[in-house]
Amino acid sequence: MKKINPFQPNSPVAPGMFAGRQNEIDALKQGLQQTKHGNPMNFLVTGERGIGKSSLVNYIKFLADGSIKSPDFEQFNFVTINIAVSEKMSLVTLIKLIERNIKRQVGKVEKVRNFLDDTWGFIQRIRVMDSGIDKAQSSEDPDLILDELAYSLSATSKRLTSPEKGEERKDGIVFFIDEADNASSELRIGYFFKLLTELLQQDSCGNIMFVAAGLPETTEKLYNSHESSIRVFSELKIRELExxxxxxxxxxxxxxxxxxxxxxxxxxxxxxxxxxxxxxxxxxxxxxxxxxxxxxxxxxxxxxxxxxxxxxxPCGALDAIGSRYYASRYHEQIKSDEYREVLSIMAENLNAWTTRKEINENFSGTEHTLNNALQTLTNRKIILRNPSKRGEYRLQQKGFALWIKLFGERKK
Ligand SMILES: Nc1ncnc2c1ncn2[C@@H]1O[C@H](COP(=O)(O)OP(=O)(O)OP(=O)(O)O)[C@@H](O)[C@H]1O
Ligand SMILES: [Mg+2]
Structure with a gap:
C-alpha cells in the first residue's frame, strides 16, 4: 500500500510541525499579552512567496484562541477573526466579513446575538444602499462607515472583555488579515488601518490587535494609501529558515x-x-x-x-516549484526570447553575480537589446543589480536558475 506522505507543500504547516521563527513568535506573544491588558499592538508580517507568512499567522491564531498554550504566558482566550484579502475586495465586503465572522464565533448565545444584531445594525443600512450595485460599493462616505465600524467593534470588544452574567469572558479580538498585498487601491487598506486604530484608541478600546500579512510590497501599498499607516504596525520580516x-x-x-x-x-x-x-x-x-x-x-x-x-x-519537486513560482515570471512576464536568453546565460552561474561583459560574450543579440533586457529584468525584480559593484547582476534564487536550466526550454 502507498504510504501517506506527511509533507505538505501546499498548505500552511500544522502547529506540531512548525519550525523556527522564535523571535517573531516572541514579539507576537508579547503583543497578545499587551493587548489582553488593554495596551494594543499591531503587526505586519512580510516576506517572499512561500516563506511561511500564513503558517506563522496560523500558529499565532492557535496561541491567541487558546488552542495551544505557551509555557511563558497564561493561556490566551481571544476571539480570532481570519480574513484573506482578495483583489476585488471592497471596503463594504471587508466590513461584512468582519461582522459575519464575529457573529459566527460569539453569537451562539441568544443574549449576545441580540446585542450583536443591535450593535452591528449599520451593516443592514449599507446592505440596502448597495443592493443592485455589482461591486458592493457603497455610496456612503468611507469615513462614516469606518466610524460605525470602530464603534461596533469597540462595543463588541467591551462586551466580550466585561461580559454579563453567564457569558464567557474573552481577552479581546485579534484580526488576522492575510494576503494584504492583494488589496486594491479602492480598498485603501492603509487608510483603513490608520483610521480604525485611531478611532478605537479614542474610544478607549484597548483589547483589539491587528496582524496583517503579505508580500514585501504590502508596505508600499499601505504607504500609498496612507503615508503614516506603516506606523500603526511593528513589521516582522520573515526570512529563510536556518x-x-x-x-x-x-x-x-x-x-x-x-x-x-x-x-x-x-x-x-x-x-x-x-x-x-x-x-x-x-x-x-x-x-x-x-x-x-x-x-x-x-x-x-x-x-x-x-x-x-x-x-x-519531470513532475518532480523543481518542476512543481517552477510551475508555481517561476513559470509565470519566465513565460508571461517576459515577452521576448532574447530576454529569456539573458536569463539562461545568467543561470549558468546559478545565483552568483554575473558581469555584463560575460553575458554580452554569450549573448546572440545586440548590445542595445542587452541593455534593455537588463533594465527591464531589473525593474521587474526578476534579476538583482549589485548595489556595490557596477555592471553585475544575478538571479534571485538558485532554484530559479536550476529550473531555467532544466525546464526553461520546455514550452509552457
Ligand atoms: N515554520 C515552518 N515550519 C515548517 N514548515 C513551514 C513553516 N512555514 C511554512 N512552512 C511550509 O512552507 C509552505 C509555505 O508556507 P505558507 O503558505 O505559510 O507561506 P506564505 O508565505 O504564506 O506563502 P504565500 O506567499 O504563497 O501566501 C507550506 O507548505 C508550509 O507548510
Ligand atoms: Mg500565505
Whole structure:
C-alpha cells in the first residue's frame, strides 16, 4: 500500500510541525499579552512567496484562541477573526466579513446575538444602499462607515472583555488579515488601518490587535494609501529558515509519517543535507523537496539519490516549484526570447553575480537589446543589480536558475 506522505507543500504547516521563527513568535506573544491588558499592538508580517507568512499567522491564531498554550504566558482566550484579502475586495465586503465572522464565533448565545444584531445594525443600512450595485460599493462616505465600524467593534470588544452574567469572558479580538498585498487601491487598506486604530484608541478600546500579512510590497501599498499607516504596525520580516530548523522540519515530517503509516521510513544524513541545500531555507521548498523524495523512495530509507531523483525528474519537486513560482515570471512576464536568453546565460552561474561583459560574450543579440533586457529584468525584480559593484547582476534564487536550466526550454 502507498504510504501517506506527511509533507505538505501546499498548505500552511500544522502547529506540531512548525519550525523556527522564535523571535517573531516572541514579539507576537508579547503583543497578545499587551493587548489582553488593554495596551494594543499591531503587526505586519512580510516576506517572499512561500516563506511561511500564513503558517506563522496560523500558529499565532492557535496561541491567541487558546488552542495551544505557551509555557511563558497564561493561556490566551481571544476571539480570532481570519480574513484573506482578495483583489476585488471592497471596503463594504471587508466590513461584512468582519461582522459575519464575529457573529459566527460569539453569537451562539441568544443574549449576545441580540446585542450583536443591535450593535452591528449599520451593516443592514449599507446592505440596502448597495443592493443592485455589482461591486458592493457603497455610496456612503468611507469615513462614516469606518466610524460605525470602530464603534461596533469597540462595543463588541467591551462586551466580550466585561461580559454579563453567564457569558464567557474573552481577552479581546485579534484580526488576522492575510494576503494584504492583494488589496486594491479602492480598498485603501492603509487608510483603513490608520483610521480604525485611531478611532478605537479614542474610544478607549484597548483589547483589539491587528496582524496583517503579505508580500514585501504590502508596505508600499499601505504607504500609498496612507503615508503614516506603516506606523500603526511593528513589521516582522520573515526570512529563510536556518539549517537546524530545516533539519527539524524534515525530521518532524518523517516522525509524523511514521505515526500514520505502518511501514516505517528513515532518512540518511546526506539526504537531509541535500534537501536543506536545495531548499535554500525556503520552507515551501523544504516541504516540496521532502515530499518528492518521500514519493520517489521505495525501500524505506530516503537516500541522497531519492532526493535528487525526486527533485529533478519531470513532475518532480523543481518542476512543481517552477510551475508555481517561476513559470509565470519566465513565460508571461517576459515577452521576448532574447530576454529569456539573458536569463539562461545568467543561470549558468546559478545565483552568483554575473558581469555584463560575460553575458554580452554569450549573448546572440545586440548590445542595445542587452541593455534593455537588463533594465527591464531589473525593474521587474526578476534579476538583482549589485548595489556595490557596477555592471553585475544575478538571479534571485538558485532554484530559479536550476529550473531555467532544466525546464526553461520546455514550452509552457
Ligand atoms: N515554520 C515552518 N515550519 C515548517 N514548515 C513551514 C513553516 N512555514 C511554512 N512552512 C511550509 O512552507 C509552505 C509555505 O508556507 P505558507 O503558505 O505559510 O507561506 P506564505 O508565505 O504564506 O506563502 P504565500 O506567499 O504563497 O501566501 C507550506 O507548505 C508550509 O507548510
Ligand atoms: Mg500565505
Amino acid at each position: 539549517v537546524p530548523e530545516r533539519y527539524y522540519v524534515i525530521d518532524r515530517g518523517i516522525e509524523e509519517g511514521n505515526e500514520k503509516n505502518t511501514d516505517q521510513t528513515k532518512i540518511t544524513k546526506d539526504a537531509k543535507g541535500y534537501i536543506s541545500t536545495l531548499s535554500e531555507g525556503y520552507p515551501h521548498f523544504i516541504q516540496q523537496f521532502s515530499f518528492s523524495a518521500f514519493e520517489f523512495n521505495d525501500d524505506g530509507e530516503i537516500s541522497a539519490e531519492d532526493v535528487l531523483e525526486g527533485a529533478f525528474r
